Amino acid sequence: MPAALAPKEEVLDRLLDSFRRDGYDGASLATLSKRTGLGKSSLYHHFPGGKQQMALDVLGHLGARLGAAFRPLGDEPSPKRKLGMLLDAVDAFYEQGKKACLLERLTASVDRARFAAPLRAAFVSLISELEAVARAAGLSPAVARRRAEDAVVRIEGALVVAAGMGDAGVFSRTLGDLRANLLAR
Amino acid sequence: MPAALAPKEEVLDRLLDSFRRDGYDGASLATLSKRTGLGKSSLYHHFPGGKQQMALDVLGHLGARLGAAFRPLGDEPSPKRKLGMLLDAVDAFYEQGKKACLLERLTASVDRARFAAPLRAAFVSLISELEAVARAAGLSPAVARRRAEDAVVRIEGALVVAAGMGDAGVFSRTLGDLRANLLAR
């Protein structure tokens, strides 16, 4: 019987949002405190390791959220449809290209060395998810792997270019391409 | 008769490198001072607008450098060969995927609103360069435009994923794909 609202999850969601918006270096404890509604001391109570631990916990939280979002798709027998649902989830998560990627923000941070291992794991996990769909669609392991890697590359790049140009259309065009071509033989 | 070494160009090169490495938010005046060899006051003498103006001037400097790098390619009659030389320049500039993109770093910065216009212009310029090659290769304007946009998306994304996974191979695989397929009919 879960609580009416799990506050820790809510806090992690807000932290995720802050890091995505301001970046790791740009997000100060003052803004993190404001966005979560917790005082600085409360934040340190929940995250004794400080800002670094907040980011690490948010990374874990993100993995759990993605896992939960992808789990129901496991039953879908049609790879084509499964890919569509997966990209729908991606589209929603990044709000049609208007929100940035936490992985990119942490990769670019000054403390990036601290995040190297979980970041690599997160990227690997994303690629694996898409790779599995491509394999299910009958692509060879090598091709499926390359296509999946390229898909993640394109998603990350589309977020960067969309933000840089102030044109979210780049993101939707990219997702459209992936929908049409990722599983093509 | 240019001076034996134009120091301003050298300073801008070092600043460019610092911003690429540490990001805009992560690069402090202390590190910028150390990397350029100029004291903080000297930096403010050359850039009265402070850090923001340093970034803006570096953006302009980057545009000039790219222009200079692309100009000799203008004579190349073969689009295929011209694309190859262009991607060679990209490969060198990002040091085979080991160095980040200034545009991405500024796009992700807290002061990104200040950089919006020149950033958009920089992305447009990059895309236009590739679009021209695609058109010269006989692709329709619409297809050339989309291919060029996608190429920039892939380059930016490959830099992010390569850094995030600590695997520069992603970058070279991506450039290889672009070499092979960007101009395909």
Added chain:
DNA sequence: GTCTATACAGTGATAGAC
């Protein structure tokens, strides 16, 4: 043009009361 010295707000982080 570069230096030392400094102003002063903001930084991540902590102590201790409640």
Added chain:
DNA sequence: GTCTATCACTGTATAGAC
């Protein structure tokens, strides 16, 4: 668990001598 108060430090930026 959250608060106020405060720490030592770094942040950007400036003043004025040389």
